[in-house]
Amino acid sequence: MYGLFTLRDCAVARAMLCTGLMSIAGGVWAAEDIQFNTDILDLNDRTNIDLSQFSRSGFILPGTYLMQVQINTQSQPEQRIAFYPPDDDPKGSQACVSAELVEQLGLKKDQLTQLTWWKGGECLDSSSLSGMEVSGDLSTSTLRISIPHAYLEYSAQNWDPPSRWDEGVPGLLLDYNLTAQSISQRNTVSRNNLSGNGTFGANAGPWRLRADWQGRIDDENIRREQRLEWNRFYAYRALPSIQARLMVGENYLYSDLFDSFRFTGFALSSDDNQLPPNLRGYAPEVVGVAKTNAKVTISQQGRVLYETLVAAGPFRIQDLNDAVSGSLDVRVEEQDGTVNSFTVESSSIPYLTRPGTVRYKLASGRPSDLHDGGQGSVFGSGEFSWGVSNGWSLYGGGLSDSNYTALSLGVGRDLLAFGALSFDVSRARTTVQDESLSGSSYRLSYSKRFEEYDSQVSFAGYRFSEKDYVSMSEYLNARHYGKPVGGSKSLYTATLNKHFRDAGLSAYVTYTDQSFWDLPSSKRWNLSLARSFNMGSVKNMNVSLNMFRNQERNQRTGTQNNNTGMFLSLSMPLGRSGSLSTSASSSHNKNMYSARFSDQLGERSHYQLSADNTSVGGYLSHVADHADLSLSASLKENNYTSLGMSARGGATLTPYGGAGHRSSGVGGTRLMVDTSGVPGVPVRGYGRTTSSNAFGKAVVPDVNSYLRTAASVDLENLPANVEATQSVTQLTLTEGAIGYRTLDVIAGHKAMAVLLLPDGSVPPFGGTVKNEKQQETGIVNDGGSVYLSGIRPGEKMVVSWGGVERCTLVMPVNLPADGLATTLDLRCQMLMPDNAAPASASRIRITNTEITPS
Template identity: 25%
Template sequence: MKRRTDCYKVTLLFLGTLYSAIVYADDEFNPGFLVGSAVNTRISEAKNTISPGVYKVDVYVNKEWKGNYQLKVAEGNDLFIQKADFFKFDIKTETPSETLPSTNAQGWVLLTLFLKESEFKFRQNTFQLDITVPQARIIVHDKNWMPPEQWDKGITGLFTNYNLIYTDGNYKNSSDQSSLYVTLNSGFNIADWHLRDKSYYYHNKSNSSWITRARYLEKSFPAINSTAKAGEDYTSSDWFDSFKFRGVALIKDLSMLPDSYRLYMPVIRGVAESNAIVKVIQNDKIVFQQSVPAGPFEFADLMPTGSRSDLSLVIEYANGKKTTAIIPYSASGNLLRSGSSDWALYAGKFKSDYYFKNNNFVQAEYSRGLNNSLTIVAGSITGENYQSGLAGAGLLIPYLGTLTTSYQYARAKASGAHARGGKARISLNKYFPTRTSITVSATHNEKNYLTLSQSDSAAQYVSAQTGYRVQEQNSFSAAIDQRLPEGYGSLNASIYATGYWNTSKTSRQFSLGWSNSYNQISWTVNAGRRIYTDSSLLEQEKRTAVYHDESYGSISVSIPWSIFNHNGTITAASNIQGSQHSSSVGWNETVSERLRYNLLASSKSSDRASSSGYVSYTSPWSTLTGNLAQSRNSTQYGFSASGSLLLSQHGLLASPQTGNHFVIIDAPGIADAKVNGNASIVTNSAGKALLPYATPWRKNTLYLNADSASDIEGNIKKVAPWKGSISYVKYITDTRKTFSLRATNSNGVPLTFGASLYDKQGNELGYVAQGGLIHIKADTLPDSIRVQTDKTHACLIEEVVLTGDNICKNL
């Protein structure tokens, strides 16, 4: 009998312990910080309901954001998605799109027709749809690329990027000198129509001028992956020389395309004899691996890894058989992926010297990646007095690297003079596994070969008149960068030489450098020789130019140091150039994320000792700098200011940074919040900030770091702006204060958990948490609170106090 009693005691003790653990776990549940408008969806354990309707939700597939889409919630919490939207999530389905039924003409489809219930979850409190599927069902795209339907055209606005530089000085035996230089890169946007103006102003005591470098209207056309512009600008080409023109242009914009199309990487092709594992190896590391069935395979979405070594393709079979092949790879800007293309078209009048000629022209070029190893290009320039044709190719050669070559033939006439000739170019890029990078290039200009810009002065090139212009004949350059073993730094060397027609002299430059670091101490050593001319005209009599021959060398050291609890860097440098030498020692300190300064003492063989100081401060509106230099013969000082200004329907905003792709951040009531952790981009007193350097055509993630007690509902936003656009991103914020107090009913019993709270006007304030603890959000503590325990029962708290007891009396 005693044994049975003891058994009962043990059983009751175990059940009591288990019950207390359950109660404890329940008491630990504390969703009390979810208040206000989130009450209806705040406690899924209690209600788990959301009103039927259509909601805008953020969709995540395997934790990757896919965009903001509409989700329909029906009675019974059934979820529906637009048929067209689902196929933007890059999830493979077995059911073809055209065979899927829809519930109505709007195209709503039950989500379970695409996914199992276990593969998705709708988070009602954050309006987020999480989808989790096996990786094999994911259609692979570039991480930050988004389909054109998700690109944001932006809003109307006027902006300018400015840079103002003022310098002044007092010089011994000469008059004081002052100058002002202002650059303005401005624009006016009306949706996806963009007007651009790039100008600068220069002023000193002798003259002043206002120069417009470019002014044009621009519009992008994603349907053909191109951008059109009309006005004045400069041509841009990897093959032709650039010049200023007035006219129209249509240019393919490769940045609109996924990186797997835009950036060069070989397309991996092969044939598997049976089921196998395909591996792509670079520098003894697997950069890609995939199981394949018997038959041909192709992988066209490999992305650059940062290395430029050749790739190895390995096919491993279940029976142990292995085949290996080398895939040449050397990243080059002139190589395109297999099957991809690039093109540009310009038409108008070109500008020679300081005015536009009546010489109309048309320039066209087209390049295409034929396969992994060959990219071809063709182009032409046709004008009234100038014609030119170009053909070229980029070739990837195993063990040799990337070879790029082109030949351009041109003929021109002006003032009765004729000129004909060609230009040949060849370059080689190679990266070796020994971490050696080599670049070699050479150019040969035939006599009387002229560019379009030179063609207007053809007479000065082909006649013997005074002022015969220097015409380049040959140029050669080579550069090598070598990373040494760990702890020994890196070496670099380069050579450049240019020869001219009608003279035996050449311009040459040789350089050699070594850099390294040890225990945060870094140093750089450079040496070289320059032989050059500062004249662009040959003297008619001697047919020679004035040449300079000088050697140079330098050494610089940077040492971290702490002085009087100030952490900074001591720098020292010594330079020799020809017969001149100089040395300096300085102190650099970053005081804060916004403020830094530099002090420098130096001496020169021509001016003895001098001292200088520099300070830079990044305010929320502008980047400001000041400098002062003092020597025996002169005193110089100056200041600068740079940043951007933008005017739109959301007011005038400023940023200390500059850029061409703007995002207006709007978090009402949240002041001094950092955007993406950047201390120079912070919200103003109204909660607005200007980010001027978003990446166009790509997903930009924007998050706020706020120190205030105000709430930001979902502090991460995503936007994919058009090129040159002004996007507007608004955060949902709650700037009300949070109050916590305790209350009981008239019998001293804690109020019902989960009961809703209202003020006199019927505005929802919060709810009742565990143990009768009340959490409310309001601008000020209300005089009274109505507690709605259910549809028919309510009580009222009058004379609310934060400390002490609050009694809720039945109504």
């Protein structure tokens, strides 16, 4: 008879029991029987003891146990592990490593063919892998598996091989990002607008179904304009066996060789996110300066990718998706109604591939416009990158429809200490507006991390295009709108980070220069300098300088819009957590001087108060359980007022329940944690904690796809009547998955109790008490005393010893208000005869001096 056991750390009684037994049985071989000298234990009745689970050192009674699996110190979710007597030792016990568990080990294919099995092919013979060790530990409910790294596909911290990935559970989701602004001036203009974007989604097995939306309502005096549109409908899934991602529906062509455009069709591409972290790609970032509390909108070809409220001063947005590539349109709307727009080029780093592997991207469909529908004929595209050797990569690809063809070929070189370099040539030929055009484009890319100088060139690149070279997006625009064909001449981009640690100085520089054959060029550069220092008794002062120049070509008129500015700030700590700063800025030929004070309001809220030569304002942000909220307000001279609000959050529904939550990325990966139905339990991911709702559900939104994620109960902030017997869970989720895990949490009163059997005796020392959820709530001490947790009025609990449930307890309906100050006397109603014993357990002969299996 095999039972299912769950072992947990439980209060003082378990610690005392384990310590005492270790002193009794120390130094005995694992395979030998243990004789316990019970005189060491301070007990009144040494004849009434249940120590069957400790009768052999290292021995685990045959059965099935719920244990956490640990593979080379990396913890995996709890699983049911069976222990069987091995063929050569009928009295022994050995963990059965099943075929399902072997899949989670991440072994190389060569090692999989060498495996041998026992118990009819059900369990792995660990001796078939030299150096592999498997051991169980009941005190921590852990199965430890040690495997030489040479047998594993790849080993990296916080990364698991595909065999351990979790596709999550079925569910529905809604993520949103809403921003409202109101700007008014007495007797003149009043402007109000509400904008938002987000994603509806559904998960079914490995498939992710998504629908992206965006909308805006503009109200200016008596005129109102409103628009709500669906960006795209699409579905995708991961293909772990080929480290790829399949997407069908409305999509954007994300290419490392060609420009991006919208289309309807399918795309199959290698997914860098499925690789270990140090082999992944590069994500773009956007930097700029806001004169006031402003709204920043980042879009691409009309589709909003990111929208947020920022406080006055420099901003840096770094949490864009690393799948984004090409030109990004950035719009900064100030509270005084002025708008500053610029373009950011998010090119990728040099195209290099691991030796012996091939990365690829395939796509086919029909180009489409966000507002006008179909735009071109059916096209096909494909590109690849082949890691020829440790130093060289060869890459290329093609893109074609009925009137357009482009081919590209390039080579990448790892220069080791000198960085990485790639060079490619693209050739395009097209017929549009009754004209045949053919030209070439050349691109050079470079990246280098200078560890010895604590600096990094994140990306530096140059691209030159001949006058008759036409990109796919230029061809589509000319065909659909009748715009001029081609025009792009050259593009320089560079990003540099540098830290001067001895001087406490850091520098960040970005530069973009794009020229055209027949139109004015566009340039943009940004320089940020920051230094920390101490002055007398004032510590951690900071001075920063941000300078920028934008020279942008107006897409409609073709004219130049120039804007040069700077922002100088000096800040110092004030109070326990506050900061006071003064700044001077210049932009659009206007100078501004301001002072700001910012501080925390608890752990979840942050505020900023500001004043300048013409206005006063405030900014407040709050991290709530269900959304990230922000509020900004300002008052300018001549009764000019502005108010802004934003909310960013989501809701997730699964067959196990639902919850509202914060959102770190629309439509992204998330983890639902079930706190055993207990409300108000604080749960932490990698960000702020969130409390479980009335149904005991909480959603952790800050989850990275394909990286091991941990969620835990915040033990320091648990309510007084709640106890977590399992406080941490770990898993690795695929992209867009809704993970689901349960943490073992007990809610209820705590009290000392004395258990009595019907004949007046007491349960044996070492017996366990469990509630109706099979959660262990106590362990029997000397004289039937037990420390009970999770007591609910009128609830039943079961007392077990010898591996069998023996009797039931009924908790009092009226519990004492003084809790631990009162000892409960509880009668235990027998479930079966006292002399019953499990068929698979050894009977115990008890004397005054020893316990031995008989």
